[in-house]
Amino acid sequence: PGKKVLIVYAHQEPKSFNGSLLKIAVEELTKQGCSVTVSDLYAMQFEPRATRNDIVGHLHNSEAFNYGVETWEAYKRGGLSKDLVEEQKKVQEADLLIFQFPLFWFSMPAILKGWMDRVLVQGFAYDLSKAYDGGLLQDKLSLFSFTTGGSQEMYSNKGIGGDIRYVLWPMQHGIMHFCGVKVLEPHICYAPENVSEEKRKEMLTAWTQRLKTLWKEEPIDCSPEWYFK
Amino acid sequence: PGKKVLIVYAHQEPKSFNGSLLKIAVEELTKQGCSVTVSDLYAMQFEPRATRNDIVGHLHNSEAFNYGVETWEAYKRGGLSKDLVEEQKKVQEADLLIFQFPLFWFSMPAILKGWMDRVLVQGFAYDLSKAYDGGLLQDKLSLFSFTTGGSQEMYSNKGIGGDIRYVLWPMQHGIMHFCGVKVLEPHICYAPENVSEEKRKEMLTAWTQRLKTLWKEEPIDCSPEWYFK
Numbered sequence: 001p002g003k004k005v006l007i008v009y010a011h012q013e014p015k016s017f018n019g020s021l022l023k024i025a026v027e028e029l030t031k032q033g034c035s036v037t038v039s040d041l042y043a044m045q046f047e048p049r050a051t052r053n054d055i056v057g058h059l060h061n062s063e064a065f066n067y068g069v070e071t072w073e074a075y076k077r078g079g080l081s082k083d084l085v086e087e088q089k090k091v092q093e094a095d096l097l098i099f100q101f102p103l104f105w106f107s108m109p110a111i112l113k114g115w116m117d118r119v120l121v122q123g124f125a126y127d128l129s130k131a132y133d134g135g136l137l138q139d140k141l142s143l144f145s146f147t148t149g150g151s152q153e154m155y156s157n158k159g160i161g162g163d164i165r166y167v168l169w170p171m172q173h174g175i176m177h178f179c180g181v182k183v184l185e186p187h188i189c190y191a192p193e194n195v196s197e198e199k200r201k202e203m204l205t206a207w208t209q210r211l212k213t214l215w216k217e218e219p220i221d222c223s224p225e226w227y228f229k
Numbered sequence: 230p231g232k233k234v235l236i237v238y239a240h241q242e243p244k245s246f247n248g249s250l251l252k253i254a255v256e257e258l259t260k261q262g263c264s265v266t267v268s269d270l271y272a273m274q275f276e277p278r279a280t281r282n283d284i285v286g287h288l289h290n291s292e293a294f295n296y297g298v299e300t301w302e303a304y305k306r307g308g309l310s311k312d313l314v315e316e317q318k319k320v321q322e323a324d325l326l327i328f329q330f331p332l333f334w335f336s337m338p339a340i341l342k343g344w345m346d347r348v349l350v351q352g353f354a355y356d357l358s359k360a361y362d363g364g365l366l367q368d369k370l371s372l373f374s375f376t377t378g379g380s381q382e383m384y385s386n387k388g389i390g391g392d393i394r395y396v397l398w399p400m401q402h403g404i405m406h407f408c409g410v411k412v413l414e415p416h417i418c419y420a421p422e423n424v425s426e427e428k429r430k431e432m433l434t435a436w437t438q439r440l441k442t443l444w445k446e447e448p449i450d451c452s453p454e455w456y457f458k
Contacts, residue, residue, distance in 0.1 A: 012280060013294040048277040048339035051241060065242040066422075068378070106403025107336060110277035110343030117333050132389055149297070160361055162453050166398050174335025174396065193295075224391050228457050 001033035003215065006094035010101040010112040012042045017147055017192040017200065021207055022100050025145075028211040037090050041111045047083065048114020054081045072122040080121070087119045096214075097142045097181065099171075103149070106167045116175055125179040135180020141219065142176040144168065145187040145207070152190040164188060165227045173222050182219035230262035232444065235323035239330040239341040241271045246376055246421040246429065250436055251329050254374075257440040266319050270340045276312065277343020283310045301351040309350070316348040325443075326371045326410065328400075332378070335396045345404050354408040364409025370448065371405040373397065374416040374436070381419040393417060394456045402451050411448035 007025055011018035022038070029036050039046070050067045052059070059065065060073040074080045080088075091097065101112050108116070120126075126135045148155065148164075155164040164186075172183045187210060189203045220226055236254055240247035251267065258265050268275070279296045281288070288294065289302040303309045309317075320326065330341050337345070349355075355364045377384065377393075384393035393415075401412045416439060418432045449455055 012296060015293040016295070042278070042280065045278075048343060049271070049274075050333070050338060050340070051271065064244040066245070067241060104279070104346050105342075105349070105407075106399035107342065109279060110339045110346050111279070113334075113336065113342045114277060114339030117339050120334070162398065162402070166395070166453075166457070167403065169391065169395050170335035170399065173391070178334075224395075228395070 075123040138180040143184040177222040304352040367409040372413040406451040
């Protein structure tokens with residue numbers, strides 16, 4: 001109640017299963033009295049490419065373009081492009097970041113990876129010796145909510161895809177933990193395209209139910225042990 | 230000699246360390262008599278977003294857009310967009326795929342992730358029950374060559390970043406192995422921005438040296454054991 005939530009959403013089709021999961025989250029969290037903002041990346045035609053266009057005005061070193069250095073310097077002087085500033089404002093205000101997407105190739109769709117690459121710049125999300133538990137986005141929570149193509153059996157220790165937690169390491173630890181953001185248990189809907197309509201409804205209900213008690217959850221211990229035992 | 234190599238390159242600046250690694254690969258492999266093609270993603274302004282624009286003409290189901298289904302159907306009828314057809318042709322002809330990039334957030338830059346998302350469509354790279362050792366891109370090799378921001382110590386078992394092999398799982402196993410492509414040992418240059426000029430030169434020399442005997446290398450055993458012991 002009164003909490004602010006940013007949902008970063010990466011699916012092209014509102015009628016998709018991801019679209020339903022987004023709708024549920026917006027409705028349930030709003031009902032709880034949360035203030036919910038959605039960054040609908042495809043609808044925004046969000047730019048995933050990290051280029052010189054992200055810096056307004058002069059470059060720190062125009063002889064050899066270094067994206068990390070240039071965005072850091074631009075952040076400090078307030079010279080990042082408007083779309084980045086807007087996303088950073090949303091992140092800054094949020095208590096909880098929810099990422100809703102279909103797993104593409106054991107990772108995020110490129111448009112969402114581009115959001116990470118471009119929004120979480122040095123100076124804003126982390127800094128020299130300010131990373132992991134010292135990251136700049138402390139006191140925030142994150143939650144990766146995604147659908148898969150493969151089944152739960154495939155994404156198990158015995159399955160060909162390996163434990164699903166292996167794919168969570170770069171996203172949860174490498175990005176969110178790096179920035180100081182705490183990580184809630186992921187929410188995974190396995191192979192919604194390959195299950196019965198009844199099973200799909202159960203999945204949607206489970207998401208609603210989880211959201212009802214979300215604020216009582218404890219973050220995971222985001223260390224190698226959680227991922228690799 | 231006579232082998233065909235596709236280098237998919239994702240750095241904005243030719244004068245960068247990644248640019249030097251690319252130049253070395255092109256020169257050394259050409260000297261060996263290989264035919265080398267480079268997809269310079271930023272220079273091409275390669276589109277990373279997976280959208281309806283990737284399908285030429287009518288959709289299989291225009292009621293609810295499903296990217297995986299639509300690109301699969303479009304592939305079968307020869308209806309993928311021109312930029313994808315061109316990349317697929319390069320992949321088809323190649324004996325070896327080299328991916329050259331700076332590690333961004335424990336993964337590929339979004340522009341390169343977008344290349345994976347959009348080029349490796351069902352029907353072309355894998356198909357129903359044709360994945361992993363049965364993937365459609367067999368008899369090809371791949372090599373991930375990248376630079377990091379963090380040091381080798383950070384990306385070790387004892388380091389906060391964890392074993393570097395953890396981040397290779399989604400890329401090497403989840404993408405290349407999934408498509409049937411064999412995987413050579415990755416080539417990793419740790420923190421070139423933070424080492425001496427002499428050390429940087431050593432890194433470049435090491436890459437040249439490795440390329441000289443590349444064709445004698447055996448692929449790794451791309452199973453969970455390689456990544457997680």
